[in-house]
Amino acid sequence: MSSTPLDTLDRQLIDLLKVNARLPVVKLAKALGCARSTVQLRLKALESSGVITGYTIGVSTPQRGPGIRAMVLISIDSKCEHEIIQSISRRHEVRKLFSVSGRYDLCAMLSTDSTEELDSVIDRFRAIKGVVETFSTIMLSTKLDRPD
Numbered sequence: 001m002s003s004t005p006l007d008t009l010d011r012q013l014i015d016l017l018k019v020n021a022r023l024p025v026v027k028l029a030k031a032l033g034c035a036r037s038t039v040q041l042r043l044k045a046l047e048s049s050g051v052i053t054g055y056t057i058g059v060s061t062p063q064r065g066p067g068i069r070a071m072v073l074i075s076i077d078s079k080c081e082h083e084i085i086q087s088i089s090r091r092h093e094v095r096k097l098f099s100v101s102g103r104y105d106l107c108a109m110l111s112t113d114s115t116e117e118l119d120s121v122i123d124r125f126r127a128i129k130g131v132v133e134t135f136s137t138i139m140l141s142t143k144l145d146r147p148d
Helices: 008-019 025-032 036-048 078-089 115-126
Strands: 068-076 094-099 106-112 131-139
Touching: 008 025, 008 036, 025 036, 068 078, 068 115, 078 094, 078 106, 106 115, 115 131
Parallel strands: none
Antiparallel strands: 068 106, 068 131, 094 106
């Protein structure tokens, strides 16, 4: 990633994309008060420098409910870290994966349809070579949710 600091226009462009990554370049330019070509060049530069790493979609919560959300702390053998991260990252239930300090090395944020599915995913984590220990907790309710 580039060490070049982002200017105001770059930050505003990123903020607009966080709200709706599908906005056409013409609408982005209009919202930012600049030329379409400026937006295209900025997007290309942000992508090339690694500031923008990809585009994603947001999916509304299904009517059946939000499912089970859990945090799983994972202690690992540091010699296997790369392979463990790759293996965990392949699981579609993993929403975020953090490196953390303290007793545990990784923190995986999961979303599953049931506690049985959650249990199965955690069992799969424990079966990964180099995983030493896990500790999990289920999220009950959201008290505050600010966008990244």
